[in-house]
Amino acid sequence: MARVGVFTCFCGANIADFVDVPRVVEETRKIREVRCSIEYKYMCSDPGQQMIRDAIVQQRLTSVVVAACSPRMHEKTFRKALSDAGMNPYLLEVANIREHSSWVHQKDKKAATDKAIDLIRMAVAKSIANEQLYEISVPVTKRALVIGGGIAGIQAALDIADARIPVTLVEKSPSIGGRMAQLDETFPTLDCSQCILTPKMVDVASHPYIELIPYSEVIELDGFVGNYKAKIRKKASYVNFANCTGCGACWQKCPVKVPNEYNMNIDKRKAIYTPFPQAVPNKPVIDAAHCTMLLKGKCGICAKVCEKGAIDFKMQDEIIEREIGAVVVATGYDLWDPKPYEEYGVGRYKDIITSLEFERMVSANGPTGGVPQRPSDGKVPKTVVFIKCIGSRDEAKGIEYCSKICCMYTAKHAILLHHKVHDSHAYIFYMDIRAAGKGYEEFVKKAQVDTAATYLRGRVSKIYKKGDKLMVRGEDAQIGQLVEVEADLVVLATAIIAPKDNPNLARLLGISYDKYGYLSEAHPKLRPVETAKAGIFLAGCTQAPKDIPDTVAQASACAAKVCGLFSGDTMKKDPMVSKVNTEFCSGCQNCVTVCPYGAIVTEEIPMGHGSKEMRVVSKVNEGVCQGCGSCVAICRSMAINLSGFTDPQIINEIVAI
Amino acid sequence: MDYTKQIQEIASKLFAEEKIDIFIGYRQNAFDDNQVPILVTVPADVPNLIFTDKSVLNLTNYLKFEHTRNKRVGIVVKGCDSRALNMLLTESQVKRENLYVIGINCTGVLNEKGEKAQNCLECVMPDAVVYDEMIGTPSGKKEYSVNVDVKELAAKGLVERGEYFQEIFENCIRCNACRHSCPLCYCTKCCIDQESAVLYNGSNTPSSAFHALMTWSLHLAGRCVDCRNCEKACPSHLPLHLLHKQNEMVIYENFQQHLAGMEKDDRGAFYKYSMKDPDDFIM
Numbered sequence: 014m015a016r017v018g019v020f021t022c023f024c025g026a027n028i029a030d031f032v033d034v035p036r037v038v039e040e041t042r043k044i045r046e047v048r049c050s051i052e053y054k055y056m057c058s059d060p061g062q063q064m065i066r067d068a069i070v071q072q073r074l075t076s077v078v079v080a081a082c083s084p085r086m087h088e089k090t091f092r093k094a095l096s097d098a099g100m101n102p103y104l105l106e107v108a109n110i111r112e113h114s115s116w117v118h119q120k121d122k123k124a125a126t127d128k129a130i131d132l133i134r135m136a137v138a139k140s141i142a143n144e145q146l147y148e149i150s151v152p153v154t155k156r157a158l159v160i161g162g163g164i165a166g167i168q169a170a171l172d173i174a175d176a177r178i179p180v181t182l183v184e185k186s187p188s189i190g191g192r193m194a195q196l197d198e199t200f201p202t203l204d205c206s207q208c209i210l211t212p213k214m215v216d217v218a219s220h221p222y223i224e225l226i227p228y229s230e231v232i233e234l235d236g237f238v239g240n241y242k243a244k245i246r247k248k249a250s251y252v253n254f255a256n257c258t259g260c261g262a263c264w265q266k267c268p269v270k271v272p273n274e275y276n277m278n279i280d281k282r283k284a285i286y287t288p289f290p291q292a293v294p295n296k297p298v299i300d301a302a303h304c305t306m307l308l309k310g311k312c313g314i315c316a317k318v319c320e321k322g323a324i325d326f327k328m329q330d331e332i333i334e335r336e337i338g339a340v341v342v343a344t345g346y347d348l349w350d351p352k353p354y355e356e357y358g359v360g361r362y363k364d365i366i367t368s369l370e371f372e373r374m375v376s377a378n379g380p381t382g383g384v385p386q387r388p389s390d391g392k393v394p395k396t397v398v399f400i401k402c403i404g405s406r407d408e409a410k411g412i413e414y415c416s417k418i419c420c421m422y423t424a425k426h427a428i429l430l431h432h433k434v435h436d437s438h439a440y441i442f443y444m445d446i447r448a449a450g451k452g453y454e455e456f457v458k459k460a461q462v463d464t465a466a467t468y469l470r471g472r473v474s475k476i477y478k479k480g481d482k483l484m485v486r487g488e489d490a491q492i493g494q495l496v497e498v499e500a501d502l503v504v505l506a507t508a509i510i511a512p513k514d515n516p517n518l519a520r521l522l523g524i525s526y527d528k529y530g531y532l533s534e535a536h537p538k539l540r541p542v543e544t545a546k547a548g549i550f551l552a553g554c555t556q557a558p559k560d561i562p563d564t565v566a567q568a569s570a571c572a573a574k575v576c577g578l579f580s581g582d583t584m585k586k587d588p589m590v591s592k593v594n595t596e597f598c599s600g601c602q603n604c605v606t607v608c609p610y611g612a613i614v615t616e617e618i619p620m621g622h623g624s625k626e627m628r629v630v631s632k633v634n635e636g637v638c639q640g641c642g643s644c645v646a647i648c649r650s651m652a653i654n655l656s657g658f659t660d661p662q663i664i665n666e667i668v669a670i
Numbered sequence: 671m672d673y674t675k676q677i678q679e680i681a682s683k684l685f686a687e688e689k690i691d692i693f694i695g696y697r698q699n700a701f702d703d704n705q706v707p708i709l710v711t712v713p714a715d716v717p718n719l720i721f722t723d724k725s726v727l728n729l730t731n732y733l734k735f736e737h738t739r740n741k742r743v744g745i746v747v748k749g750c751d752s753r754a755l756n757m758l759l760t761e762s763q764v765k766r767e768n769l770y771v772i773g774i775n776c777t778g779v780l781n782e783k784g785e786k787a788q789n790c791l792e793c794v795m796p797d798a799v800v801y802d803e804m805i806g807t808p809s810g811k812k813e814y815s816v817n818v819d820v821k822e823l824a825a826k827g828l829v830e831r832g833e834y835f836q837e838i839f840e841n842c843i844r845c846n847a848c849r850h851s852c853p854l855c856y857c858t859k860c861c862i863d864q865e866s867a868v869l870y871n872g873s874n875t876p877s878s879a880f881h882a883l884m885t886w887s888l889h890l891a892g893r894c895v896d897c898r899n900c901e902k903a904c905p906s907h908l909p910l911h912l913l914h915k916q917n918e919m920v921i922y923e924n925f926q927q928h929l930a931g932m933e934k935d936d937r938g939a940f941y942k943y944s945m946k947d948p949d950d951f952i953m
Binding site: 596597598599600601602603606607620626627628629647649650651652660661664 | 736739740761762763856857858859860861864866867889937941942
């Protein structure tokens, strides 16, 4: 005879305000198998858990039902309480009367109470059919995969590798460095971006525990936490890196000129190129879309000038497979295209540029040698208007969220402009100044006071051309008047957006993403670097817009999570996995096709007792199975059951109400 | 349609070349006009084989039993039967290398009244889709259609339809002949017979019959090839095709005109995922 204990939680006022807990206790006590029904203000607290432990011993309970919050919240807590009292932890059943009842039925206390009683009835019925289950241990592959070689990926890779865990760093472009490598100086201390980044890039290249695979993409990820299998497509670079010395003869002689992405297409690069002089690895690749040799079969100058014979026009894409235990996703961000701002003349006026274009111009290794120039006539601009929130916080044309870093980098740009062109003047149109961060407000003040940048609160309504100047018409809301500024150059602080490929990558990795394409964290406050899929972590702007300090901090947090995951040789795993009853299995292998984890294999067993004829049946690899239940649903002969959610348990639940 | 001679020739050839252990075909029933299956194991029985437009039954049903499972089998299949065979191949129930398939490009079989059978009037694929040797001239894929009964039933509301089925299934005697006659009901232990299946267990009450038949029809949804073996086997003469045909129609309309068993390795609409699948039911 089953002896069930029911423990109902008030959850402070969360449950008690909308569910009549004393009535719940009274009603549930009447259930035949229930030996004790106890209420308490906070069941998860130590005294609450002690009540459970005491009741298990005193009432000789065979299973326990806790009616409280979602099992996602405290199932582990209560399972531990059960094992502390010497009971198998999987004999616990949680009835979620908070999220499923009190919170959603706040207007009708009676209905909420009735539902809570029903939920507990179901849990009691299920708990009677609960079986003792034991944790499974699974071996862990101690190698991390980092996707993206910007500052987030670099930091995560270095931190993990420093803990002597091998890392595979996959970067899409020919060099690591990412967006940060395009920046000139960084707020709020104005240290040179390259100066602080390149040492880290070199560290990545030389670290014994880091395997850098540039110019490649992850195309497949199979498996589960601790035991993933990744397929990486290494794009053909047409340059044999083992022979190449990076001398540069090839790209000096290459006759094909292509817009230079690194410099925001302001100048040209060659068809064989390294993205920038400090690139890591400092080996060129051939841009197959533009190389005349690859397109038309004529030219081959680079191959002629290469003394090492490193050029190989017959090179093919290569698929690299790696077994890994954890993944850090750090794919960074893209910039919003300001084309919808037609009233500003975006696209029509050459002297309207984006912030990153301005950044490249003021950069010492940029296309203009560090001095800003008007794209139209190459003159040095004296009056520059910066407009913030282009696309950000703009539901009509752009996106709703704040891109977080534009206030700061625009202040930086005002300062940099003053440094480079002493007699210049910056006007900044803004909606709000958001400068929360260490030294940030002081930095903005510096822009306002030291460089005397004019901050105008208001939106720009129109930009039009007058002679060779751009007339910027906007509102100064603080004096309530229209203002017009005669500008040489207009710089638009365009919004940060999620990389276009993020949804595809998310699908490939099996993680979720939000409506903007940012990858979703498991919990916005308490699990900000984890994803809902165990063993996959997020670093940097791929999760949400953030600045360099935040990105680095998150990358290091990812590294800590990976190190924690790899701290043991095996991982404990919930025993909620599928089991095949081979007696009933007819071997149709539908379960094999629906299993998203490849956890089901087939084996041959005798057709009958002592029979020599063999038949094929399914078999679950417990280590791989994640307990999703797809196979259970697809199995017509009900030969598969999910431990912890078996048919008798579910049917008991249904019959109970 | 009379291919008796060709089939006898092929069967004797196969036995002579020792390519097969068993040949599954039709023979004349001794006491009426109907034909029944015959499992020929010795060449001497080959003259009993027959194939006319009275060769109604789907013989692939006999591939699921233990005594034919791992044997080398020669079998006669019409269009619909071949689709069932495709399903069996896809679901790993038979091995292709064990089979020698004689595909009939069917022109339709007759019902007991001597008229062309209803499923043949609606037949989409009269040609065999899997075969080693073909008899007859292929006539190609036909337009998909359903009969008036099914259309009328589909037009009814959910409750009304449920009541209709509940009413006609009252005549079910739970003999399970439908299941035994179905080539795709090969489960080692049917879910209906399991102890944990409390909904359909035990008695032949109307409700248990209803649940059992509904479950059965869903287990065949997207797999049923409309051969109507079940209907021919049913001693209560239940219009079982209404269940299957309606499922087939819903699937055809919603899942990119899917029809069961047309291709090898197609497990059916409910057993695979496509980006084009309807998802309007997701809130």
